[in-house]
Amino acid sequence: xxxxxxxDKLLMVVxxxxxxxxxDPYVDQVKKAANDNYQLKTYFTTGENDEQSIKDSxxxxxPDRILVMGGDGTIKLVAGIVSxxxxxxxxxxxxxxxxxxxxxxxxxxSEAIEVAIGTNSMLIDTLFINGxxxxxxxxxxLNAELIREYDGGTIRGHLGYAIKVIPTLWKxxxxxxxxxxxxxxxxxxxxxxxxxxxxxxxxxxxxxxxxGEMNDxxxxxxxxxxxxxxxxxxxxxxxxxxxxEFVEIIKTQEVIVKADRPVSFQIDGEYCDxxxxxxxxxxxxxxxxxxP
Numbered sequence: 001x002x003x004x005x006x007x008d009k010l011l012m013v014v015x016x017x018x019x020x021x022x023x024d025p026y027v028d029q030v031k032k033a034a035n036d037n038y039q040l041k042t043y044f045t046t047g048e049n050d051e052q053s054i055k056d057s058x059x060x061x062x063p064d065r066i067l068v069m070g071g072d073g074t075i076k077l078v079a080g081i082v083s084x085x086x087x088x089x090x091x092x093x094x095x096x097x098x099x100x101x102x103x104x105x106x107x108x109x110s111e112a113i114e115v116a117i118g119t120n121s122m123l124i125d126t127l128f129i130n131g132x133x134x135x136x137x138x139x140x141x142l143n144a145e146l147i148r149e150y151d152g153g154t155i156r157g158h159l160g161y162a163i164k165v166i167p168t169l170w171k172x173x174x175x176x177x178x179x180x181x182x183x184x185x186x187x188x189x190x191x192x193x194x195x196x197x198x199x200x201x202x203x204x205x206x207x208x209x210x211x212g213e214m215n216d217x218x219x220x221x222x223x224x225x226x227x228x229x230x231x232x233x234x235x236x237x238x239x240x241x242x243x244x245e246f247v248e249i250i251k252t253q254e255v256i257v258k259a260d261r262p263v264s265f266q267i268d269g270e271y272c273d274x275x276x277x278x279x280x281x282x283x284x285x286x287x288x289x290x291x292p
Contacts, residue, residue: 006038007039008065010034010065010066011043011063011067014045016044018094026069029109054078055081058086067088067089071093084286087288089289091116092106095269102136102201106292120290121288124288126286126287129281130272132272135198135199136268137201139196139265140275141194143195175225178223180256182252189223189248192224195208195221196222199214219280221252221255222249223247254279257279259276
């Protein structure tokens with residue numbers, strides 16, 4: 001429970017280019033909803049010195065809640081500043097809104113605003129992965145290759161991902177040999193991708209980690225093995241169900257994954273170049289999120 005009181009302060013952080021849409025009408029809706037009930041300050045990201053500028057805004061304004069209008073990258077920017085000290089309300093406006101999808105935050109603007117100024121909140125875990133914050137699902141291998149191709153395209157959203165499937169399969173250098181070490185065991189395995197999941201779904205809405213919980217103090221290592229690249233893409237697009245014959249899931253609190261060569265790597269839909277080693281651990285109750 002995290003109830004706003006009359007005249008509480010709301011800081012709204014807006015990424016004007018997220019999702020390739022004009023945010024002005026959405027911003028106007030928030031202003032109308034806040035009206036005379038709350039003090040609202042808006043910060044528009046520029047891509048230059050945003051972290052320090054947001055810190056300064058927080059220090060000066062002392063908000064009771066931060067509204068984030070953008071995708072997972074914008075949420076991660078704010079989350080890295082406030083951790084669980086200030087509740088964050090998500091106004092989904094990115095190309096793929098993974099965290100919002102997993103928390104069942106509405107995509108419809110009016111409904112998302114209603115949730116954002118509502119009373120329900122929860123503490124969720126985050127990942128600490130190769131020195132960076134991870135909110136929901138990161139991976140090394142085929143899906144990261146797809147995101148690399150997507151970033152080089154001009155069409156955003158789910159259609160943009162779909163268009164890049166064929167070029168990704170054509171260029172893919174998977175499978176790879178991985179050494180995977182958790183607190184429970186070490187194994188050598190050939191796989192087309194290894195995911196680090198603190199949630200159930202990708203931003204596309206496809207469930208890849210059915211038993212994932214964002215507040216249980218654990219995350220899942222998902223190994224896509226014994227599977228050709230086309231079937232992996234079908235799985236990621238939700239066309240075929242997960243099958244234990246080609247997907248292994250390990251529940252853990254920390255993991256080290258080493259590849260036999262540098263492989264494409266992504267965190268929450270953001271391409272992070274090629275890596276030959278990924279270290280991930282759980283940060284329990286690290287973020288306070290407003291939820292339906």
